[in-house]
Each structure stands twice: as C-alpha cells, then as structure tokens.
Amino acid sequence: MDKTDIKQAGLKVTLPRVKILEILEASGKGEGPRHLRAEDVYRRLLERGEEIGLATVYRVLTQFVEAGLVCRHNFEGGQSVFELDRGVHHDHLVCMKCGRVVEFMDEAIEARQEAIATQHGFTLEDHTLVIHGLCPRCQKPA
Amino acid sequence: MDKTDIKQAGLKVTLPRVKILEILEASGKGEGPRHLRAEDVYRRLLERGEEIGLATVYRVLTQFVEAGLVCRHNFEGGQSVFELDRGVHHDHLVCMKCGRVVEFMDEAIEARQEAIATQHGFTLEDHTLVIHGLCPRCQKPA
DNA sequence: AATAAAATGTGAAGCTTTTGCATCTTTTGG
DNA sequence: CCAAAAGATGCAAAAGCTTCACATTTTATT
Known part of the structure; x- marks a missing residue:
C-alpha cells in the first residue's frame, strides 16, 4: 500500500493522500484500533503536525473506498469507520x-x-x- | 398492539403515541413498505391531518424501541428505520x-x-x- | 518551465436527530 | 368529577457528522 496504489486508482499522489494512507497503515499495527472514524484520522494527522483539512480527510477516504483501497463500515449510530482493505472479507x-x-x-x-x-x-x-x-x-x- | 401496550410500557396514552402506533401497524399491511424512517412516519401523520411535531415522532419512536414495541435498524448511511416488533427475530x-x-x-x-x-x-x-x-x-x- | 487538470483549505450549508423550555394533557386521588 | 402533580408535546434552536462551493495551491504534462 503506497503511492503506486494511489496512482493506479487514477488519483494524483498528493501529500494528504499519502499521509492518510500512512495513518491507516499504522492503525491496527499496535498503534491503537484498526477501525478509525474520519475524525480519528484527522486528529492523528494533526498530532503528526500535518495541516490537512477535515473535508479533505472525508474526500480522500471516500475516494479510497471507491478505489477499493479502503473499506467503510457503519457499525452504528451514524458514524462510519474506515480500515485498510486487505483483500480478505471479514x-x-x-x-x-x-x-x-x-x-x-x-x-x-x-x-x-x-x-x-x-x-x-x-x-x-x-x-x-x-x-x-x-x-x-x-x-x-x- | 394498542393502548394497553403503551400503558404497560410505563408511558401515558397520548394521541401522538396512539397515532404513531397506528401508522406502524398499517405499514407492511399493504400500505407501503414495512420499514419507515422517522420522517416517513411524520409525513404520514400529516397526511392523516394529525398535527404532531417531528421531535415528538423521534421521541416516541425511541421510547417504543426501549419498551420493546418497536425495532430500529440502521440499514445504511445515517438514517434509521423502524418497524413494529413482532417478537420474531429476522x-x-x-x-x-x-x-x-x-x-x-x-x-x-x-x-x-x-x-x-x-x-x-x-x-x-x-x-x-x-x-x-x-x-x-x-x-x-x- | 509553462499550462492544463486536479486537489486542497476554509467556511458555510445540509441532514438527521436531539434538547431546552414553556405550555398543554393525562393520570391520580380525594 | 375536579384539582394537583407528573409527564408529554411543540417549537425553535442546537448538535453531530458529512458534504459543498469556490478561490488558491499543487501535481502532472508538454
């Protein structure tokens, strides 16, 4: 999962997209829960000092879902959670x-x-x- | 499903509650889809000439769910749908x-x-x- | 390096659902 | 049957999540 995947999805390789992919990759690998809400991704970007808008996080996550890089789940009350698509259904x-x-x-x-x-x-x-x-x-x- | 059920749930038997129960009962019995969103219930009340606020619809539906009279499902994006609980899981x-x-x-x-x-x-x-x-x-x- | 195409940030807007509060209705007990 | 107390309703405002519009910036192309 890297820049190549972003490019293959027909998306330009931009800093926000790369960083968001990094956040998702880090999740579930010891660094907190695997499933993140858009807000969680946003917060982690801020913690890393990245100045990326929340609207961009939503846009990018949606694009990643459409591109098949990410899965979206609606566990309950309104909020969606996202996780990297590992190709294995569960x-x-x-x-x-x-x-x-x-x-x-x-x-x-x-x-x-x-x-x-x-x-x-x-x-x-x-x-x-x-x-x-x-x-x-x-x-x-x- | 009638006033008795409302009373047994520890709720007062008010016009809004009775009417909302009626709407839910009518649904799925030839009168449109069985699963209704709060907005749908509200619209049907208006069609029947009942002046019941949307906030009340939400409050009552939530109370009915807590009382076990109604089931709530979150099929997808944000919106909840409600249906009368027939006691049989599905x-x-x-x-x-x-x-x-x-x-x-x-x-x-x-x-x-x-x-x-x-x-x-x-x-x-x-x-x-x-x-x-x-x-x-x-x-x-x- | 210049140009065209696409993406971002910001703030505002959209939707569904919830809340606060004054008013009205139901219930209860005399 | 009536009065008081408890509870419910309506309205409007607020909240929470997500999307949109648009000017500006960045990426990809030539």
Missing part, C-alpha cells in the same frame, strides 16, 4: 460497552447468505454482519 | 437499487453467530445482518 464483533472490535470470518455463514440471496431471487453484492455483545473484559463485574 | 435483504426489503431468518446463521461470539469470549446480545444485492426486478435490463 465480519465484526463489537463490544457494546467499550467499543472493542474483533474480526472474524465464517464459511458457513457466508455460504448460507449466498443461498438465501439466491432463494429470494437476489444477487448477492455485499453484506454487513455485526454481532453486538460484551467482550470478556466488560463482562467482569465493574 | 434479518434483512435490501435491494441496492430500489431499496426493497425482504426479511429472512436462518437457523444455521443464528447458531454460527452464537458459536463465534462464545469462541471469542463475547456474550451475544444482538446482531445486525443485512445482505445487499439486486432484487429480481432490478436485475432485469433497464
């Missing part, structure tokens, strides 16, 4: 209390979805599966 | 083009989710599964 387990996110992938579920779509005459283009619960830590008495 | 197939919604329920998927949550130490409280695709009508060449 779904999410989200803790209702602390917001922790765990990824998983289940062949059986994937297969059943395909079957259900077909059964109703639909073509399956995409899907969203989010399991909400309490993570091990949050289940413990406060 | 997931959704949503057409990406026309927005048509088909409900389904699959034991195999439900079981797998429980297994996955447990496997990661999570307690399963709830889940959201939305399959996006093209419905039979929208697959046909325009």
Whole structure:
C-alpha cells in the first residue's frame, strides 16, 4: 500500500493522500484500533503536525473506498469507520460497552447468505454482519 | 398492539403515541413498505391531518424501541428505520437499487453467530445482518 | 518551465436527530 | 368529577457528522 496504489486508482499522489494512507497503515499495527472514524484520522494527522483539512480527510477516504483501497463500515449510530482493505472479507464483533472490535470470518455463514440471496431471487453484492455483545473484559463485574 | 401496550410500557396514552402506533401497524399491511424512517412516519401523520411535531415522532419512536414495541435498524448511511416488533427475530435483504426489503431468518446463521461470539469470549446480545444485492426486478435490463 | 487538470483549505450549508423550555394533557386521588 | 402533580408535546434552536462551493495551491504534462 503506497503511492503506486494511489496512482493506479487514477488519483494524483498528493501529500494528504499519502499521509492518510500512512495513518491507516499504522492503525491496527499496535498503534491503537484498526477501525478509525474520519475524525480519528484527522486528529492523528494533526498530532503528526500535518495541516490537512477535515473535508479533505472525508474526500480522500471516500475516494479510497471507491478505489477499493479502503473499506467503510457503519457499525452504528451514524458514524462510519474506515480500515485498510486487505483483500480478505471479514465480519465484526463489537463490544457494546467499550467499543472493542474483533474480526472474524465464517464459511458457513457466508455460504448460507449466498443461498438465501439466491432463494429470494437476489444477487448477492455485499453484506454487513455485526454481532453486538460484551467482550470478556466488560463482562467482569465493574 | 394498542393502548394497553403503551400503558404497560410505563408511558401515558397520548394521541401522538396512539397515532404513531397506528401508522406502524398499517405499514407492511399493504400500505407501503414495512420499514419507515422517522420522517416517513411524520409525513404520514400529516397526511392523516394529525398535527404532531417531528421531535415528538423521534421521541416516541425511541421510547417504543426501549419498551420493546418497536425495532430500529440502521440499514445504511445515517438514517434509521423502524418497524413494529413482532417478537420474531429476522434479518434483512435490501435491494441496492430500489431499496426493497425482504426479511429472512436462518437457523444455521443464528447458531454460527452464537458459536463465534462464545469462541471469542463475547456474550451475544444482538446482531445486525443485512445482505445487499439486486432484487429480481432490478436485475432485469433497464 | 509553462499550462492544463486536479486537489486542497476554509467556511458555510445540509441532514438527521436531539434538547431546552414553556405550555398543554393525562393520570391520580380525594 | 375536579384539582394537583407528573409527564408529554411543540417549537425553535442546537448538535453531530458529512458534504459543498469556490478561490488558491499543487501535481502532472508538454
């Protein structure tokens, strides 16, 4: 994931785009959560001393999603989260209390979805599966 | 679903609440789509000549959800849709083009989710599964 | 290096949803 | 059935996230 990918997406290689890609790459690699809201990306850019506008962050993230470099998820209430697209599909387990996110992938579920779509005459283009619960830590008495 | 349910939820039986419940009951029974946005409910109230504020619609829908009378879903970008809770869990197939919604329920998927949550130490409280695709009508060449 | 095309920053605007507060309605108990 | 208390409503304003408009700056091209 680097400048080459940006270019191949038909986008010019600009500083904001490169920096945003860096932020996304750093996420989930020990540096905090993998899934970031636009606001989080913006804040991290500021922390790194980059003067990039929030509107640009939104624009670039949207372009990256369209280019297939990034995935967007709408976990809940209005806010979208973004993560680098690693090319492997997966779904999410989200803790209702602390917001922790765990990824998983289940062949059986994937297969059943395909079957259900077909059964109703639909073509399956995409899907969203989010399991909400309490993570091990949050289940413990406060 | 009537005034009794409102009362049992610890809410006063007011005209707005009764009317909103009526709108939800009428939906999905031949009268348009089953899933309504707050705005849709509001519009239908106006059509029926009821002078109920949009803020009240939001407040009442939220209270109904908390009382378990209504389910809220966040199909996509920001907007929530509401439907009367019939007590039977189900997931959704949503057409990406026309927005048509088909409900389904699959034991195999439900079981797998429980297994996955447990496997990661999570307690399963709830889940959201939305399959996006093209419905039979929208697959046909325009 | 000059030019054309595209991207950015800023601030304002858009949308959905929530909130504050004065007023009105329902409920309760006499 | 009426009065008081508790709760609900409407309106308008505010909030939160995201997008837009447009002048300015940067990238890619020749």
